C-alpha cells in the first residue's frame with residue numbers, strides 16, 4: 001500500500017505552503033488507495049512548542065484532511081533514543097566527526113556555494129587529530145558531521161524528474177547533530193520515514209536537494 005506522510009514543522013500556525021503540501025500528499029496517496037501518516041517535526045522544541053502542533057492537528061481535521069495515524073501523531077522531540085541508536089551505527093563505523101567551525105567561518109565569502117545558495121562544507125575539521133580535537137573542545141562544543149563519499153546519488157522525482165548530486169562535490173559532509181545535542185533533520189527524517197513504512201514523499205521543491213543525502217543515509221543505515 002502507498003503510505004504518504006505529512007511532516008510539518010510547527011514553528012507557528014499552519015500557512016498556505018503547509019496546507020498545499022498536505023493537500024498534495026493526501027491527494028496523491030488517496031488517489032492510489034493509500035494512507036497518510038502524521039509526523040510532527042519538532043526536533044527544535046524551543047521553536048516548535050506543542051500548542052502549534054496541536055493546532056495543526058485541529059486544522060487538518062477541520063479541513064477534512066486528517067491523517068490515518070498514528071494516534072497520537074509521532075513527535076520527533078520524543079524520539080531522541082531512536083535517533084541515537086542510528087547515529088551510533090554511523091559513529092561506530094568512524095563516519096562521524098566533530099566540527100568546530102563557527103557560523104561566520106562556514107559562511108565566509110570565500111566559501112563555495114551550491115546553486116541553491118547553501119554553503120558546501122569545505123571539510124575543514126575532517127582530518128583533525130585527537131589532540132587537536134581535545135584542544136578545541138576546551139573552547140567550544142562541536143557539532144557533528146558525517147563523512148560523505150565521492151559518489152553520485154541519482155533518483156527520479158515524480159514531479160521534477162531525474163536529479164543527481166555528487167555528495168562530496170555538491171554538498172560536503174553534512175550535520176547529523178548540533179552542538180547542543182539536537183539531532184539534525186536529515187538523520188531524523190530518514191530514520192522516521194523508514195520506521196513508519198513511508199513509501200511516498202511529497203514535499204516542497206526546496207527539499208529536492210536534501211534527497212540525495214537522505215537516500216545515501218538510508219542505504220548506509222540499512
Ligand SMILES: [Zn+2]
Pocket residue numbers: 098099100101123124125126
Ligand atoms: Zn568544521
